[in-house]
Amino acid sequence: MYAPENTFRVPRWRVDETHSALREELHAALDRVLFGTMKTGYQVREEFEVAFAEAVQQPYCVAVHSGTLGLFIALRACGISGGDEVITVANSDISTTAAIRHCGAIPVLCDVQASDYTLNPDLIEPLVTPRTRAILPVDLHGHPANVARIRSIAKHYGLRIIEDAALATGSCDFGKPLGAFADVTVYSFAPLKPLGSLGNGAALVTQDSAINARLRLLTHYGHASMVSETGHQNYVIEGYNAPLDTFQAALLSVKLPFLQEWTHKRRAIARQYERGLSHTSAILPSFRADSEPIFRSYAIRVPHRQMIYQGLRDAGIEAVLHYVPPVHHYTVYRDGLPGSQSLPITDKLADEIICLPVSPENTDEETKYVINVLCRLLEETS
Ligand SMILES: Cc1ncc(COP(=O)(O)O)c(C=O)c1O
Known part of the structure; x- marks a missing residue:
């Protein structure tokens, strides 16, 4: 299924060279997970969440398994469900529309701008119906969609914005890292992304504490984090098991700076x-x-x-x-x-x-x- 080793004179991915240059730091970070307790791994993931939130200037971050699952969890945390309509683009990864459909919702496709290939804000309003619940712009190739303008449309119609920034870790708009104008922004750490793991990974960032709580619940089985005095578990909702793998968190923590x-x-x-x-x-x-x-x-x-x-x-x-x-x-x-x-x-x-x-x-x-x-x-x- 995978192509043989890269033989291109100018390849598009040569992160092996970067990893070699960071060999000692990577070994130390991976050792910490490998030879620590189970809790050490969780701590490494939590530290990465804090560092990533800081890097993109957002108060909350939940590190998840992948951008694909992250988009789905973000939509669910924003209350998207069966029959809802979500306005998005067609020039994206299948993950974008699939995440919408996995919620039972309907992707409504909007055309893009020829200049930067992102969602054309001028074409959104005619697509809004009484069933529209959200807009999902994609920062294709790392080009920031005009989410500031999309925000004013979303505000007028009472819609959520889930921003697919899978390809855009490091992009800024209006002087800030992406995420300032969306309800949830989804960054991917798949290997070919600007900040790549060697497996899967993603971060969900938000400024809304209630959305953050739902993102966290959905990512961690729906488990209420506190065990009761009697030692009983409690699950608040039916969630998923989708957190970022602790080894990928360790790798990404070394690379983020x-x-x-x-x-x-x-x-x-x-x-x-x-x-x-x-x-x-x-x-x-x-x-x-x-x-x-x-x-x-x-x-x-x-x-x-x-x-x-x-x-x-x-x-x-x-x-x-x-x-x-x-x-x-x-x-x-x-x-x-x-x-x-x-x-x-x-x-x-x-x-x-x-x-x-x-x-x-x-x-x-x-x-x-x-x-x-x-x-x-x-x-x-x-
Ligand atoms: C625009 C876009 N959105 C979402 C995804 C899904 O991210 P992941 O590979 O982390 O599941 C991708 C992956 O390539 C993507 O390109």
Whole structure:
């Protein structure tokens, strides 16, 4: 199922190099869990929750098993249930729409902006019905959706916002890490994410203490954390068993302090791409002045996409087609999702998008190589 070891000249993932550089710190952190008591592991996870909350400037954080489960738990904690409608996008991972459907709710698809590929706030209001309960924007490729504007629409209609920031750990908007405008923000720590574990992981952050309490209950079996005087257990709701694994928490705790440094490197690579490709036929993403993306990859639009994609891969560059096709083209949704008939920008982007490697370990020379190969391919195919 998995591809053989990476043989690309410019790969999109080389975290093994970063881990090697952190070898001693990682060994110490993993040792603490491996040779500690069961409680030590829980403590490591709790310490990570505190550190992550601080890093994204939020009061509450619940560390969970994965972004997929995290989205589901976040929706449930916000009271989303059978028959409710949730407005979201089609250019995302299956996890986004699947989480909505696992709640028994209905994803209503809204088109995106051609500039940064995120939910278009101007198109939300016509999709609101008496059954709409929430909006679920996605920070695709690490580009912050305009959640500040979405917040004013949500406020007007009494809707919740669950922000899918799975790809956006390190992004900021209006000068703050993502999460300032949503009810719950979901960050993923899957291996290919900007802050990656070596398995699964995610964090749910919120400013609302009542939502935080529900997130925690749902994540930990629905168990009331106190055992009674008689020694009896008590479960307040039927929850799940979905906390972040303690070894992943230990790994992530070592890496978190480097997030800012890696974010700067990713942005520098994106700037290099921007300078090198601005005079070509490629259409580059553009952003609001307040938006500071992390650039999980550098996603651009090109003519003759399949030829360019193949040409890059043949030259040893690990270009990828992330979120192609959009979810409404998957077999699982063959019966249609509301809104799927009117997604012209989403469909157009899916025909043109190609994601270039952005990894903090990539050198200037490697990025220059990608730019040179791409310029040549764009000329050859024009
Ligand atoms: C946009 C988006 N949302 C949610 C997820 C799910 O995250 P996880 O892999 O941690 O379950 C992903 C995973 O790739 C994603 O890309």
